[in-house]
Amino acid sequence: MSSPSSSSKEPANELNPRTTSYEFFGPPGALAVSLGVPFLVYALYFSCSESAGGCPPPFPVLLDRFTSAVTDLSWWKSLWDTEATLMYLAWYAYCVATWAILPGDWIEGIPLRTGGKKKYKINAFSTFLLTMGLASGYIYANGPASFTFIYEKWIGFATASVLMSILQALYVYIASFAEGKLLALGGNSGNLIYDFYIGRELNPSIGSFDIKSFNELRPGLILWALIDVSMLCEQAVRRGGFDKVTDSMWLVLLFQGLYVADGLYNEPAIFTTMDITTDGFGFMLSVGDLAWVPFVYSLQARYLVFNQVELGWLASAAILAVNFAGYYIFRDANGEKNDFRNGRNPKNLQYFETQRGTKLLTSGWWGLSRHPNYFGDLLMALAWSLPTGFDTPITYFYVTYFAGLLAHRQIRDDENCEKKYGKDWEKYKSLVPYRIVPYVY
Known part of the structure; x- marks a missing residue:
């Protein structure tokens, strides 16, 4: 591991010592991953989708399309979808509202360096059950075609999640300089790029609302399950009903749905993981939680929409x-x-x-x-x-x-x-x- 530069002006103290070693090859690695993760979210779509014409299309075709697309202003504009962005913001607001409104126990995390313990509200699984119930009722009342909009607006939703990741990472980075903040031992190097990526503050919060644990379990993880349901609905529309959906699609929906449900049901277990106890909340976790998890982990379900496997x-x-x-x-x-x-x-x-x-x-x-x-x-x-x-x-x-x-x-x-x-x-x-x-x- 390399060592951070000692030229930083911000003072370190006993509670928040200066970070003495880098991970991810330091600031160059942090910058590369920060740019690379959103790029891969899009690349996995454009190299494996109906619009791509293959999964993947022939490499010369793919390279030619990439070159012509990134030099075309209209292509960049096509990544933005106002309706999808508003729907995503409504989804995020819904997740915050259910955290606040639904009942849940408050549990203590592990002891902090300050000697105290942070409290977390536990109601992610009930949020999941409510969400899946509402989605199922909506589909039952309106048919599978009513829930294919995530498949149709995939890129717009992905762009909205990436932008939310950037905004949250900027907010928590700026807020970490307020007096009295407990910083992550690995995110206090003094280098803006590295600390923005790795996460400077250990537990950024707004009142009792813990930003890191909320993002870890709710908006992205539950959205992943909803995306899979949307893929199921798209295939059902194309094949003439849920009874004609392929066994492969049902297996993916079962496996990933159970994985999400299990993680949310066992919510207290997350508070002993490295993400919560050691890492700060920066762009690494925000883009991973909000964009990478739902839009990359659902790749198999999306593939099975247009390559139907029995x-x-x-x-x-x-x-x-x-x-x-x-x-x-x-x-x-x-x-x-x-x-x-x-x-x-x-x-x-x-x-x-x-x-x-x-x-x-x-x-x-x-x-x-x-x-x-x-x-x-x-x-x-x-x-x-x-x-x-x-x-x-x-x-x-x-x-x-x-x-x-x-x-x-x-x-x-x-x-x-x-x-x-x-x-x-x-x-x-x-x-x-x-x-x-x-x-x-």
């Missing part, structure tokens, strides 16, 4: 097995960890005690690899792509990208644990040598 019962059963094996590993591994953190050990798992007085699991799923939950996540990601068949590699972008993301996250976790546990971490790695995939990696 799998048959045998292939469907095999893909179901892959997905639910991944889900079982993911959920059971997280269950072992959460039980152990809360002082319970119903499986009598082995562990060793560090010099810090904390305990590290060395058996069960956590004896097979240091991140068995990541392994389960990868199996589920593969199962989301398998229903699209093997005619194109683009629908496997998500599982490929996700493998890289989890490998990077594992490296970050290991670096943090090495600083935390010292020599005990070396002992732990000798007991649990595999990082994510048992006996492989």
Whole structure:
């Protein structure tokens, strides 16, 4: 990792020390990712859509279209859709309103450097149930054609989400300079580009409204499920009814819908993740939560609208097995960890005690690899792509990208644990040598 420049003028203090090392190759890497993520959101659409004429179209055709498009002012204007933008803003406002209005418990997060604990309102799952109920009722009353507008206005919605990501990242960056803010240890380098990207303030809030955890779970994650429903409706219109929708589309809708529902149902678990406990809220998380998740993760459902795949019962059963094996590993591994953190050990798992007085699991799923939950996540990601068949590699972008993301996250976790546990971490790695995939990696 490179080190930040010491030329920054802003003073550091004991509570908010200066960041001493960069991730993502520093400001150049942060700038590249900040530009690259929105570019990829659009690129995955224009290289795999009906308008593209293939998934992907022949490379010379794709290159020629790209060159002519980006030099054409009318093409840039076509990325904007006023109606889609207003609908997106209404959607975001709805998510805020349901957070405020729907009942929910308040729970405490982990202790902060200030000695206090932040409180979070838990009602994401009830928001999801209400939203899906309203959408289902609307479709039942008006037919599937009434809910195809997300497919039809895809680019406009994607542009609105990217703009919202930029505006939120700018707001929290500027607000982080107010007196009394608790900054993220990794986002206080003094470099504008890097801190804007990585997130300067740890927990930006407006009153009791926590911006980071809200964006992590609600607007993008629930929108992802709604996008899948819109893709289902588009295919139903084209094929003459929901009873004629392909088995591949139903599988994608089932897998991704259950994944979203599970994440929202287990909302309290997010407050022990690195995103909440360690990372600040900047453009990295805002664009990831609001644009990347809903508009990239739904690629398989969008592909199946115009490339309709019939799998048959045998292939469907095999893909179901892959997905639910991944889900079982993911959920059971997280269950072992959460039980152990809360002082319970119903499986009598082995562990060793560090010099810090904390305990590290060395058996069960956590004896097979240091991140068995990541392994389960990868199996589920593969199962989301398998229903699209093997005619194109683009629908496997998500599982490929996700493998890289989890490998990077594992490296970050290991670096943090090495600083935390010292020599005990070396002992732990000798007991649990595999990082994510048992006996492989």
